[in-house]
Amino acid sequence: MTATTPPPVRDLAFLASLGTMPGLMRQLKGLGGCTTPIRLDGHRTDVHTTTGEILHHLTASDLPAGNLLVRCNNRRTTRCPACAETYRRDTYQLITAGLRGGKGTPERVATHPRVFATFTAPSFGPVHNRPAKGRCRCGTTHADDAPELGTPLDPDTYDYEAAVLWNAHASKIWARFSIYLRREVAKRAGLTQREFRDHARVSFAKVAEYQRRGAIHFHAVIRLDGPEGGDTPPPAWATAELLTDAIRAAATAADVPGPVIDGRAHTFAFGTQLDIRPIRSADLDGGTELTERAVAAYIAKYATKGAETATGTLDRPIKFLAELGRKSIPEHARRLIRTAWTLGARKDLEDLRLRAWAHMLGFRGHFSTKSRRYSTTLGALRTARAEWRRLQAAIARGDDTAVPADQGDDDTTLVLAHWAFAGTGLTRGEEWLAASFANTPGAKGEPT
Ligand SMILES: [Zn+2]
Numbered sequence: 390m391t392a393t394t395p396p397p398v399r400d401l402a403f404l405a406s407l408g409t410m411p412g413l414m415r416q417l418k419g420l421g422g423c424t425t426p427i428r429l430d431g432h433r434t435d436v437h438t439t440t441g442e443i444l445h446h447l448t449a450s451d452l453p454a455g456n457l458l459v460r461c462n463n464r465r466t467t468r469c470p471a472c473a474e475t476y477r478r479d480t481y482q483l484i485t486a487g488l489r490g491g492k493g494t495p496e497r498v499a500t501h502p503r504v505f506a507t508f509t510a511p512s513f514g515p516v517h518n519r520p521a522k523g524r525c526r527c528g529t530t531h532a533d534d535a536p537e538l539g540t541p542l543d544p545d546t547y548d549y550e551a552a553v554l555w556n557a558h559a560s561k562i563w564a565r566f567s568i569y570l571r572r573e574v575a576k577r578a579g580l581t582q583r584e585f586r587d588h589a590r591v592s593f594a595k596v597a598e599y600q601r602r603g604a605i606h607f608h609a610v611i612r613l614d615g616p617e618g619g620d621t622p623p624p625a626w627a628t629a630e631l632l633t634d635a636i637r638a639a640a641t642a643a644d645v646p647g648p649v650i651d652g653r654a655h656t657f658a659f660g661t662q663l664d665i666r667p668i669r670s671a672d673l674d675g676g677t678e679l680t681e682r683a684v685a686a687y688i689a690k691y692a693t694k695g696a697e698t699a700t701g702t703l704d705r706p707i708k709f710l711a712e713l714g715r716k717s718i719p720e721h722a723r724r725l726i727r728t729a730w731t732l733g734a735r736k737d738l739e740d741l742r743l744r745a746w747a748h749m750l751g752f753r754g755h756f757s758t759k760s761r762r763y764s765t766t767l768g769a770l771r772t773a774r775a776e777w778r779r780l781q782a783a784i785a786r787g788d789d790t791a792v793p794a795d796q797g798d799d800d801t802t803l804v805l806a807h808w809a810f811a812g813t814g815l816t817r818g819e820e821w822l823a824a825s826f827a828n829t830p831g832a833k834g835e836p837t
């Protein structure tokens with residue numbers, strides 16, 4: 390529902406009759422457009438530890454909505470557009486901070502060698518595509534939004550089993566790759582792995598994305614830092630060329646053993662399509678190079694997409710295979726889900742939890758991950774935002790005792806809180822009001 394749908398007049402009239410409308414509006418505004426918040430019951434008391442003075446007390450049932458409302462923070466656009474937009478912006482900030490500094494990351498990272506790399510899955514059988522030259526192997530020139538793109542030319546010979554199992558092992562391949570990458574960089578610098586730690590560090594941020602064929606691929610920003618991360622200059626030998634060469638070697642070498650299914654031993658590795666491009670600073674950019682802004686925008690865009698946007702699959706788990714028959718899902722996605730479901734029944738594949746992740750086509754990893762020293766964290770960005778909102782609310786109340794945590798002395802405040810889950814979502818009236826506070830995309834300085 391959006392604010393442009395007709396208002397649910399009766400629900401709004403009921404809310405108005407409670408006489409708490411201004412307070413309710415303030416509470417809903419704090420959700421930033423989230424219409425599927427988590428509702429909490431409970432209380433929170435902030436006590437000054439030396440004076441015993443109660444600085445702040447909050448009881449959920451006293452709030453205009455009758456509960457404390459917390460944003461759902463869902464990353465998927467199909468589940469919560471407002472929270473997905475916040476997630477996209479946070480991801481953009483996080484990637485940008487690692488490229489040009491800011492949010493606690495030193496600006497000197499902009500001078501470190503960085504590349505943008507894309508790692509793909511191998512082929513599981515020919516699919517309809519739009520080659521740069523000529524036509525698809527089926528003889529057609531497909532439109533760029535043609536539904537058949539990414540679907541197999543011959544579904545009966547397409548390797549659905551390997552496709553699903555590859556997704557299920559994608560995070561492991563990445564983990565192996567990142568170990569090998571450090572080794573390959575060290576080797577090129579003439580250092581042992583032990584010595585390497587005293588000279589340099591490899592930092593990265595990556596996102597997972599589904600290709601139309603339903604295979605996961607990774608986009609990553611990979612950076613060479615000094616021994617203490619972004620704060621320290623990389624050694625003289627650290628160049629984008631050396632990094633590129635090391636990535637190529639590590640990606641080729643990284644493979645993980647998979648299960649043996651009906652006599653077939655699976656091994657998983659990245660596909661041969663590996664794209665690595667150096668990232669230039671915007672001020673050095675002549676217009677043709679890949680810039681920091683473009684990279685951050687690209688990664689952030691994909692961070693909010695799930696399998697459903699690329700392949701038309703589901704955005705939540707299925708409980709029974711019979712559910713699949715009732716949903717309108719393209720045949721290729723249906724076969725991937727069915728394969729995951731069938732393999733999920735095998736005892737020897739139990740740890741892959743393929744039934745729980747069937748709607749994700751087998752992938753159960755995180756959609757965006759980063760090494761510890763890359764830049765700030767999504768959690769830190771969220772805390773900063775919550776703190777800012779708390780301060781705004783305090784100012785609105787005329788309460789000048791509230792200070793942001795980083796300016797106040799945390800040690801003098803004791804927080805007593807107890808919260809219990811009371812449900813999710815909003816009433817129809819609340820939902821209509823909340824939707825009117827949605828984020829608008831395309832904020833200043835941020836390409837969408
Ligand atoms: Zn939400």
Ligand SMILES: [Zn+2]
Pocket residue numbers: 516517518525526527528529531
């Ligand atoms: Zn075709």
